[in-house]
Amino acid sequence: MSPKQPLLLLEPLPAPTMEALTKDFTLLQFSTLDALKEVAPTIRAVATGGSYGVAPEIMAALPNLEIIAVNGVGLDRIDLTEAKKRAIRVTVTTDISTDDVADMAMLLLLALKRNLRANETFLRKGTWADGTLPPLAHSLKGRKLGIAGFGRIGQAVAQRAQASAMEVAYFSSHHHANSPLAFESDLKALAHWADVLVLTLPATAQTKGLINAEILEALGKDGVLINTARGSVVDEDALLTALQNKTIAGAGLDVFQNEPKINPAFFALENVVLQPHQGSATIETRLAMGQNIIDNLHAYFSGKPLLTPAY
Ligand code: 8YV
Numbered sequence: 001m002s003p004k005q006p007l008l009l010l011e012p013l014p015a016p017t018m019e020a021l022t023k024d025f026t027l028l029q030f031s032t033l034d035a036l037k038e039v040a041p042t043i044r045a046v047a048t049g050g051s052y053g054v055a056p057e058i059m060a061a062l063p064n065l066e067i068i069a070v071n072g073v074g075l076d077r078i079d080l081t082e083a084k085k086r087a088i089r090v091t092v093t094t095d096i097s098t099d100d101v102a103d104m105a106m107l108l109l110l111a112l113k114r115n116l117r118a119n120e121t122f123l124r125k126g127t128w129a130d131g132t133l134p135p136l137a138h139s140l141k142g143r144k145l146g147i148a149g150f151g152r153i154g155q156a157v158a159q160r161a162q163a164s165a166m167e168v169a170y171f172s173s174h175h176h177a178n179s180p181l182a183f184e185s186d187l188k189a190l191a192h193w194a195d196v197l198v199l200t201l202p203a204t205a206q207t208k209g210l211i212n213a214e215i216l217e218a219l220g221k222d223g224v225l226i227n228t229a230r231g232s233v234v235d236e237d238a239l240l241t242a243l244q245n246k247t248i249a250g251a252g253l254d255v256f257q258n259e260p261k262i263n264p265a266f267f268a269l270e271n272v273v274l275q276p277h278q279g280s281a282t283i284e285t286r287l288a289m290g291q292n293i294i295d296n297l298h299a300y301f302s303g304k305p306l307l308t309p310a311y
Contacts, residue, residue: 005301006042010058011049013071014283017290021047024298037061045069045300047293050092051230051259051277053077059088067300069293072280073097075310076203076230090310091296093289095152097280102156104279105198105228106164108252109145111273112224113138118270141165146194148187148211149201149229150176157198169193191218196226203230213238216248224250228279231257240265243272254279 007025012018021027028043030036040061048054050072056079059065067089068078075092083090111117114137122134145161147154150172158168158181169182171190176183184190187210191197197219201207211225211234219225225248227234236257242248250271256262259277266274280286296307 005045006039007297008036008043008046008062009048010046010054011052011071013047013290013293014286016287017294020290020294021297024301033057033061045297047071047297048078050074051077051255054079056082059083067091067297069296070310071286071289071293074203074230076232080311084311089300089306091293091306091308092310093292094308096288096292097285098152098156100282100285101153101200101228101279102160104254104275105153105157105200105226105252106160108226108228108254108273108275109140109196109198109224112226112250112252113140117273142167143195144169144193145196145198146171146184146190147198147200148190149199149207150179151200151202153228154198154200155179157200161196161198166196188215188218191215191223192220194219195222196224198226199229199233201229201233203232207233209233209235211235211239213242216242219248221246221249223248224252226252228254231255231259231262236263240269243269246271 004024004026006028007021008028018027028039041064043062044064044066046054046065047069048071050070051074054068059079059082065088068083070090070092073092073094078090080090115134119134122128141164143166145166145168147157147168147170150170154170161168169184169190171184171187199211201210213235216238239251240263243251252273254275255277266272292308299306
């Protein structure tokens with residue numbers, strides 16, 4: 001590949017990924033759209049995060065854009081209709097973050113059910129040394145875990161939950177014939193059945209606000225919600241009300257609406273475990289995601305098939 005292609009970077013990548021990219025690309029970052037517009041015609045490639053995407057005004061400002069390499073699997077922040085219309089290729093880091101995101105779902109669940117945050121505070125305050133013990137927590141064993149969304153991440157969560165001796169069922173757009181797990185086509189019925197509802201749904205127009213007051217009511221006062229999907233799949237006002245009123249017992253959340261400036265009402269709650277969208281944020285996985293971006297961009301500019309096209 002020569003000469004060096006300009007590559008518009010809309011979200012920082014790990015340092016080794018950035019260094020590797022500079023061998024074949026001139027990395028461009030801009031703080032304003034006006035500054036971008038000065039060099040926009042030279043930009044054929046963009047790299048961005050799954051949760052950051054490409055804003056419509058940026059896509060519109062790049063008349064010669066040919067490929068968007070996403071550092072993630074979420075496509076909710078990219079106008080795929082417009083990309084297809086303009087024949088802009090889009091790649092995602094398919095299956096690279098699956099296990100880490102599934103681990104995050106189980107981490108949030110275990111932290112909630114085993115009172116991790118409260119017990120550590122109890123210990124750090126010296127209360128244990130005073131001869132008292134924290135309240136007992138809850139086992140995962142034998143509890144019912146419902147998964148909303150049964151793609152790669154949902155299936156990886158199912159494996160982990162079964163390894164914890166949980167009973168697992170799933171809600172999806174269709175029955176997965178290759179899975180022995182119980183398929184529930186009615187999300188409310190799944191929520192009513194489940195002790196734990198894990199969200200691994202894609203963020204689409206159809207899933208926006210899908211987890212609403214009715215679903216949370218069905219999950220019930222002993223139920224917990226785990227979200228490693230996107231904040232947009234939850235009616236966040238309904239969730240906050242359900243947590244404040246103890247309509248549900250608690251929530252483990254790695255994703256929120258309006259990230260990173262999330263609703264501060266979450267900070268006043270004791271029945272939540274919160275993470276700043278860290279599902280795929282491990283060194284190993286982010287380096288592998290970065291290598292996927294490099295490989296896809298090299299393939300594209302060498303006229304070879306993309307490794308992991310989004311469509
Ligand atoms: C990353 C994600 O946090 O896969 C996604 O779409 O949201 C996460 O894996 C994000 O893409 C990092 O840029």
